[in-house]
Amino acid sequence: MEHRYDATALSAFATGLFEAAGLNADKASTIGSLLVEADLMGHTTHGLQLCAPYLKALEEGTMLKEGGPEILSDRGAVATWDGRRLPGVWLTARGVDLAVERAKTYGTASIAIRRSHHIACLAVFLERATREGCMVQIACSDPAVASVAPYGGTEPLFTPDPIAVGIPTSGDPILIDTSASITTNGLTGRLQNEGKKLPGKWVQDADGAATDDPGVLFTDPPGTILPIGGQGYGHKGYGLALMIEALTQGLAGHGRADPADGWGAGVHIQVSDPTAFSGRDAFNRQIDHIVEKCLTNKPATPGTPVRLPGQNAIRKRRTAEENGLQLYPGIMEALKPWAKKYNIALPSQWTP
Amino acid sequence: MEHRYDATALSAFATGLFEAAGLNADKASTIGSLLVEADLMGHTTHGLQLCAPYLKALEEGTMLKEGGPEILSDRGAVATWDGRRLPGVWLTARGVDLAVERAKTYGTASIAIRRSHHIACLAVFLERATREGCMVQIACSDPAVASVAPYGGTEPLFTPDPIAVGIPTSGDPILIDTSASITTNGLTGRLQNEGKKLPGKWVQDADGAATDDPGVLFTDPPGTILPIGGQGYGHKGYGLALMIEALTQGLAGHGRADPADGWGAGVHIQVSDPTAFSGRDAFNRQIDHIVEKCLTNKPATPGTPVRLPGQNAIRKRRTAEENGLQLYPGIMEALKPWAKKYNIALPSQWTP
Numbered sequence: 001m002e003h004r005y006d007a008t009a010l011s012a013f014a015t016g017l018f019e020a021a022g023l024n025a026d027k028a029s030t031i032g033s034l035l036v037e038a039d040l041m042g043h044t045t046h047g048l049q050l051c052a053p054y055l056k057a058l059e060e061g062t063m064l065k066e067g068g069p070e071i072l073s074d075r076g077a078v079a080t081w082d083g084r085r086l087p088g089v090w091l092t093a094r095g096v097d098l099a100v101e102r103a104k105t106y107g108t109a110s111i112a113i114r115r116s117h118h119i120a121c122l123a124v125f126l127e128r129a130t131r132e133g134c135m136v137q138i139a140c141s142d143p144a145v146a147s148v149a150p151y152g153g154t155e156p157l158f159t160p161d162p163i164a165v166g167i168p169t170s171g172d173p174i175l176i177d178t179s180a181s182i183t184t185n186g187l188t189g190r191l192q193n194e195g196k197k198l199p200g201k202w203v204q205d206a207d208g209a210a211t212d213d214p215g216v217l218f219t220d221p222p223g224t225i226l227p228i229g230g231q232g233y234g235h236k237g238y239g240l241a242l243m244i245e246a247l248t249q250g251l252a253g254h255g256r257a258d259p260a261d262g263w264g265a266g267v268h269i270q271v272s273d274p275t276a277f278s279g280r281d282a283f284n285r286q287i288d289h290i291v292e293k294c295l296t297n298k299p300a301t302p303g304t305p306v307r308l309p310g311q312n313a314i315r316k317r318r319t320a321e322e323n324g325l326q327l328y329p330g331i332m333e334a335l336k337p338w339a340k341k342y343n344i345a346l347p348s349q350w351t352p
Numbered sequence: 353m354e355h356r357y358d359a360t361a362l363s364a365f366a367t368g369l370f371e372a373a374g375l376n377a378d379k380a381s382t383i384g385s386l387l388v389e390a391d392l393m394g395h396t397t398h399g400l401q402l403c404a405p406y407l408k409a410l411e412e413g414t415m416l417k418e419g420g421p422e423i424l425s426d427r428g429a430v431a432t433w434d435g436r437r438l439p440g441v442w443l444t445a446r447g448v449d450l451a452v453e454r455a456k457t458y459g460t461a462s463i464a465i466r467r468s469h470h471i472a473c474l475a476v477f478l479e480r481a482t483r484e485g486c487m488v489q490i491a492c493s494d495p496a497v498a499s500v501a502p503y504g505g506t507e508p509l510f511t512p513d514p515i516a517v518g519i520p521t522s523g524d525p526i527l528i529d530t531s532a533s534i535t536t537n538g539l540t541g542r543l544q545n546e547g548k549k550l551p552g553k554w555v556q557d558a559d560g561a562a563t564d565d566p567g568v569l570f571t572d573p574p575g576t577i578l579p580i581g582g583q584g585y586g587h588k589g590y591g592l593a594l595m596i597e598a599l600t601q602g603l604a605g606h607g608r609a610d611p612a613d614g615w616g617a618g619v620h621i622q623v624s625d626p627t628a629f630s631g632r633d634a635f636n637r638q639i640d641h642i643v644e645k646c647l648t649n650k651p652a653t654p655g656t657p658v659r660l661p662g663q664n665a666i667r668k669r670r671t672a673e674e675n676g677l678q679l680y681p682g683i684m685e686a687l688k689p690w691a692k693k694y695n696i697a698l699p700s701q702w703t704p
Contacts, residue, residue, distance in 0.1 A: 072630060073459075073628060073629060073630070075458065075459040075628045076458065076459075077428075077429040077458040077459050077460050078458065078459025078460050078624075078628045078629060080629045080630055106427060106428065106429040106430065106458065107425075107427040107428075107429050107430025107462070108429050108430050108460055108461070108462045108622075109460070110459065110460040110624060112629050112630070114630070135598060135599075135602070135603070137595070149649060149652075150645075150646040150649050150658045151658070152649075152651055152652055152653070152656060152657075152658045152659065153646070153649030153650060153651060153652065153658040154649065154650045154651070154652050155649045155650050157642070157645050157646065157649060165591065165594075165595045165598075167594065167595070167598045167602070174594055174598075176591035176592075176594060176595060177591070178587075178588045178591040178592065179588070182581075182585055182588075199584065199585075200584045200585070202585075204652070207652075208651075208652025208653070228580055228581055228585070228588050228589075229534075229580055229581075231652075232551065232552045233534055233551075233552070233554075233580070235530075235661065236530045236531070236534075236580050237580075238661070239517065239528035239529070239530040239661050240528075240530065242517075242519065242526055242528060242642070242660075242661065243489070243517045243519070243528060245638075245642055246487060246517075246519045246526075246635075246638075246639055246642075247487075247624075249638045249642075250487070250519070250626065250634075250635045250638045250639050251487070251624060251626060251629040251630065251635065252629070252630060253629065253630020253631065253634035253635065253638070254630075254634075254638070255638040255641070255642075256638065256641055256642060256645070257637045257638050257640075257641035270460075270622075272430075272462060272599075272603060274602065274603060276425060276427045276430045277425060277430060277432045277464050277603040277604070277605065278424060278425070278432055278464070278466070278603065278604060278605020278606075279605065282602075282605035282606075283598075283602045283603065283605065285609045286597075286598075286601045286602045286605070286606070286607040286608065286609050287598055287602050288609075289607070289608055289609035290509070290594070290597055290598075290601075290607075290608060293502075293509050293608070294502040294505070294509065297501060297502050297504075297505030297506065297507045297509060298505060298506045298507050299504055299505060299506070299560075300501075300504055300505065300506050300556070300559075300560025300583075301504070301560070304504060305504075306502045306503070306504045306505040307504065308594075309587065309590070309591050309594065
């Protein structure tokens with residue numbers, strides 16, 4: 001029988017676990033609710049699946065609990081933070097909020113964060129900006145992790161290097177969640193555990209042979225995830241990877257040139273306020289027009305309409321809020337020992 | 353026998369043509385030298401091949417000659433220009449120069465330009481910023497042109513939506529020239545004229561069948577260029593296209609929602625000054641490290657080392673500066689009638 005949960009109860013449960021692990025209410029509730037948000041939007045590898053690893057990192061002291069980021073520079077439109085390995089979900093949420101505030105003054109704002117802990121699902125931060133009428137880009141990389149080779153190479157150098165973009169419209173925002181590589185560490189790891197193949201030749205073995213077998217990432221020496229464009233035109237993904245690594249490590253001033261200090265992230269947040277350019281009405285007029293032209297575009301597969309990025313995620317969230325959230329198998333099982341340890345009641349199941 | 357030209361002589365020749373067509377010395381020399389720069393860097397579809405069409409546009413009055421952009425907003429870190437259909441190469445060069453100047457004050461700066469004429473090769477503008485130690489992103493789209501469908505659709509909606517990124521290093525800059533689509537209007541048009549196929553299934557016909565035949569773009573109704581990721585994971589390119597159209601049309605406040613007013617561009621320029629973040633030394637330390645790790649990465653094809661974006665272009669430019677520039681076939685032939693008309697001497701051939 002399938003278990004469904006109330007999203008609010010799940011958030012409270014995760015918040016309780018993080019508070020028990022030593023985070024204050026602000027940090028615990030920000031992280032708890034945003035992990036659940038990822039599950040609500042269908043990003044099941046980057047939601048509560050991360051709760052147990054985060055609790056472990058807090059317990060081990062590799063994720064810091066106390067205080068805030070150290071401000072390394074502040075020029076108004078630009079700020080640089082040392083995240084001191086504080087929880088990345090909390091740092092990124094605060095970073096987006098600050099960038100929105102600064103963009104309202106300067107028209108644009110850019111925040112670089114070094115030594116953040118892991119930041120989970122980039123898509124869940126976008127609506128903090130789009131709700132304020134702003135366009136936002138969030139990129140991150142983990143300088144301690146390498147799973148993607150430069151185009152034409154075979155040795156892991158980059159992380160998948162995600163970039164998420166939020167674009168406000170008159171209706172639901174456009175929520176883009178993409179990356180410089182074809183697929184993610186999360187998906188390849190999950191498919192490997194489940195004995196499944198990738199949908200295409202999205203990885204290569206250590207000799208550079210393209211394959212759909214995620215197992216090549218776990219050999220010694222390991223294979224690599226291919227940049228977008230694969231072996232045909234992977235210079236496109238390689239270029240994006242270099243851009244994202246420069247934004248998240250170069251501007252942040254900490255990265256692969258430094259000794260690896262564990263699971264974490266360099267982050268770059270960029271917010272633009274349309275009112276400082278041509279105005280919100282002029283912005284919406286263009287974006288609404290493009291949205292309409294996308295949604296009414298004649299589909300390649302009859303009966304399968306063109307979608308907007310984020311449309312499925314927003315629909316899934318609405319459905320889950322109305323009908324309860326079914327977690328990906330194994331997630332609640334991984335949290336039960338922590339709930340027991342911290343004496344936190346499990347969330348009650350959904351009752352319509 | 354192959355014709356080679358001196359780059360300086362070619363620039364002077366193109367500058368002379370543009371002056372004869374009615375542009376002042378600043379505009380003519382900026383455009384003339386930057387078109388030659390594109391040829392020097394090997395971007396032969398976006399160099400002097402555009403000279404004749406630009407001269408025609410000036411003659412017809414669809415490319416404006418006089419005056420500068422109208423300043424629609426100026427918030428210091430952000431400015432919006434109405435390009436009034438002035439030459440896009442000149443507008444973009446001036447936009448990058450202003451963005452660099454503003455980034456030195458604010459740390460970051462963003463310039464949106466509506467109603468620019470065509471801006472040619474994005475890569476040639478990057479070094480104006482990297483020479484100043486800044487990172488730059490330039491995106492453009494032509495709202496009057498559509499050749500790429502949204503992922504899952506079949507009707508042309510977007511331009512290929514290029515984005516170029518310049519990253520300073522301690523040595524040569526990284527010059528990334530990529531786009532939201534697999535290939536360009538320029539390349540598909542040239543291959544079609546030459547009766548050639550694409551290197552992969554980079555386009556689809558009007559029913560959504562992927563093919564390597566550029567001819568499907570010239571049927572009625574036309575096929576479309578595929579977003580990066582193609583039919584497998586083209587949501588990645590689709591997301592980038594939406595981001596670029598929002599930056600270049602949404603922020604600029606003019607685009608596909610307006611009546612098409614001919615060959616032109618919406619442009620977005622973003623410059624970041626590393627000194628406002630963690631400092632130039634910290635930036636270089638990270639980027640130089642990544643550069644080293646790219647160049648020494650074990651190649652997939654033995655004997656074919658991994659390259660950096662821009663490395664080939666910079667090498668080609670050095671070679672052409674030393675040994676003369678061989679233009680792509682047909683380019684000088686297209687300019688001879690204009691030279692005759694305006695009584696401009698043809699550039700002399702290269703003498704070592």
